[in-house]
Amino acid sequence: MPDKTLTNPELLGIHQLVVQYGHVKALRGVDLQVRQGELVALVGANGAGKSSLLMALSGLVPMQQGQIRFGGADITHWPTHRRVQGGLVQVAEGRAILKTLSVEDNLRLGGYHQPSGTDLQEIYQRFPILKKRSRQLAGNLSGGEQQQLAIGRALLAKPRLLMLDEPSMGLAPRIIQEIFAIVHDLHQQGMTLLLVEQNVRQALKLADQAYVLETGVITLQGAAQELMHHPGVLAAYLGG
Amino acid sequence: MNWVDWWATYSTLVLSVGVYGMMALSISLTLSCGLLALANAAFMGIGAYVSAIATTTFELPFYPALLLGTLGSTLVALLIGLPVLRLSGVYLAMATLGFGEVVRIILLNLDITGGPLGLNGIPLLTQWWQVLLALLSTVIVLQCLRVSRIGRAFEAIREDETAARLMGISTHPLKLLAFVMGASIAGLAGGLNAHYTFTLSPGNFGFENAVDILTMAVLGGIRGLPGPLLGGAIITLLPEVLRDLQEYRMAANGLILILVVLFLPQGLWDSQRFRGWFKRA
Ligand SMILES: Nc1ncnc2c1ncn2[C@@H]1O[C@H](COP(=O)(O)OP(=O)(O)O)[C@@H](O)[C@H]1O
Ligand SMILES: [Mg+2]
Numbered sequence: 282m283p284d285k286t287l288t289n290p291e292l293l294g295i296h297q298l299v300v301q302y303g304h305v306k307a308l309r310g311v312d313l314q315v316r317q318g319e320l321v322a323l324v325g326a327n328g329a330g331k332s333s334l335l336m337a338l339s340g341l342v343p344m345q346q347g348q349i350r351f352g353g354a355d356i357t358h359w360p361t362h363r364r365v366q367g368g369l370v371q372v373a374e375g376r377a378i379l380k381t382l383s384v385e386d387n388l389r390l391g392g393y394h395q396p397s398g399t400d401l402q403e404i405y406q407r408f409p410i411l412k413k414r415s416r417q418l419a420g421n422l423s424g425g426e427q428q429q430l431a432i433g434r435a436l437l438a439k440p441r442l443l444m445l446d447e448p449s450m451g452l453a454p455r456i457i458q459e460i461f462a463i464v465h466d467l468h469q470q471g472m473t474l475l476l477v478e479q480n481v482r483q484a485l486k487l488a489d490q491a492y493v494l495e496t497g498v499i500t501l502q503g504a505a506q507e508l509m510h511h512p513g514v515l516a517a518y519l520g521g
Numbered sequence: 522m523n524w525v526d527w528w529a530t531y532s533t534l535v536l537s538v539g540v541y542g543m544m545a546l547s548i549s550l551t552l553s554c555g556l557l558a559l560a561n562a563a564f565m566g567i568g569a570y571v572s573a574i575a576t577t578t579f580e581l582p583f584y585p586a587l588l589l590g591t592l593g594s595t596l597v598a599l600l601i602g603l604p605v606l607r608l609s610g611v612y613l614a615m616a617t618l619g620f621g622e623v624v625r626i627i628l629l630n631l632d633i634t635g636g637p638l639g640l641n642g643i644p645l646l647t648q649w650w651q652v653l654l655a656l657l658s659t660v661i662v663l664q665c666l667r668v669s670r671i672g673r674a675f676e677a678i679r680e681d682e683t684a685a686r687l688m689g690i691s692t693h694p695l696k697l698l699a700f701v702m703g704a705s706i707a708g709l710a711g712g713l714n715a716h717y718t719f720t721l722s723p724g725n726f727g728f729e730n731a732v733d734i735l736t737m738a739v740l741g742g743i744r745g746l747p748g749p750l751l752g753g754a755i756i757t758l759l760p761e762v763l764r765d766l767q768e769y770r771m772a773a774n775g776l777i778l779i780l781v782v783l784f785l786p787q788g789l790w791d792s793q794r795f796r797g798w799f800k801r802a
Pocket of ligand 1: 302305306307325326327328329330331332333334
């Protein structure tokens with residue numbers, strides 16, 4: 282299946298990104314591009330630097346070098362809240378649910394910077410379970426429900442690019458299917474997504490384009506369908 | 522004992538319950554956004570001294586003097602909040618305690634503050650209803666804040682600062698807001714306090730007071746506004762109830778802190794615990 286999005290304009294462009302924690306270089310010159318309407322998968326083993334990349338994109342870890350363009354603007358030096366307002370929204374690894382707040386308060390915080398206030402109905406329609414549990418403490422939700430809450434909350438920030446850091450982490454196989462179905466639906470509805478996963482097979486199945494990150498370096502990139510049959514990917518991530 | 526005698530004996534105590542209720546609310550504001558800032562006693566001192574100097578040395582009327590005291594502590598909070606709130610956790614606690622010591626030493630060494638002797642003969646202008654009004658206003662303002670999006674943002678910052686920032690919350694200005702509002706409340710409380718105690722000395726607003734105020738909020742609980750008020754009342758009345766233990770007051774407070782943290786981590790007033798009781802019943 283040829284990628285219909287290849288001719289779309291660029292939404293996110295990362296150029297030679299370097300992130301370093303003390304002496305540890307987590308990212309050593311990463312280039313990555315996400316086009317409008319694309320679902321891009323970023324896969325790699327534990328410790329490869331995937332979360333560091335998303336955190337740098339959100340402006341939560343300092344970058345030593347490089348440039349980030351988003352929607353035509355150079356956002357390299359923007360503070361986090363300005364990036365979120367601009368539509369660069371992340372669902373962090375581990376979901377970052379506010380456990381002692383109610384589900385509804387969590388959702389309202391998602392639309393924190395929306396001047397028009399937040400309309401939760403659309404989210405409740407998409408995730409009926411959240412409506413049912415709206416008054417409960419978010420900490421009492423199951424893992425899958427928390428992931429839905431995290432995604433719903435991020436959607437209320439009106440993302441132009443939604444970044445998901447390992448949404449399937451720690452979930453049962455059946456729930457993982459549900460979460461990937463949500464990601465698939467969002468993509469079908471035109472949302473641009475950057476999906477970080479260790480669940481390589483599933484991520485490549487959904488994605489248009491994909492990147493493989495190994496110890497801070499992009500080692501492979503291309504159409505997701507092609508990478509799925511690449512001998513290197515087969516050997517390292519798909520069990521031969 | 523008739524009413525007049527009772528009031529003559531206990532008015533200071535009653536007014537202190539109100540004033541320290543305000544102090545406990547003041548620190549609960551910063552605690553509710555995850556900041557362990559211990560400068561409230563110092564801000565109370567600034568408010569007390571500024572307003573007392575205004576009414577004594579400059580012979581200003583009471584309300585302008587209270588306003589000056591409140592503005593004074595607010596302004597100082599704005600100045601030190603900008604750099605200090607870059608810190609968090611223990612470092613913030615240390616820095617704010619250090620600031621408190623600086624304030625105490627300045628009060629101890631200036632002429633206008635009366636040096637180590639402090640200020641004497643401060644007019645007794647504070648009326649009970651003024652304390653009540655100030656307390657009620659504080660409660661109303663804080664309640665409005667709690668249910669607003671800013672209050673929710675405070676909770677988000679306390680719970681998980683990274684998550685808060687990922688929701689587009691600009692955390693630094695909000696922390697500064699909590700810190701400065703807390704200082705304003707403390708400054709007003711200080712001004713009221715100065716005008717019913719007759720004297721002020723720098724020692725009133727030092728380390729012990731800072732720990733007392735923290736104890737009030739932690740004992741009462743910061744999940745709602747009744748908690749700090751309750752904690753403030755208990756810690757203020759405790760020395761009266763336990764007169765014989767006067768010398769061990771700090772130890773008693775320390776013990777209370779330990780017991781509360783161990784057995785009632787949310788404090789005495791925990792709405793979620795109460796809800797649990799009703800559900801079981
Ligand atoms: N806050 C941090 N301080 C120091 N080292 C870190 C920090 N966060 C991540 N690292 C290191 O950076 C590397 C990349 O980590 P991470 O971005 O979390 O990878 P991934 O998300 O792919 O598992 C790892 O070696 C990790 O130990
Ligand atoms: Mg990670």
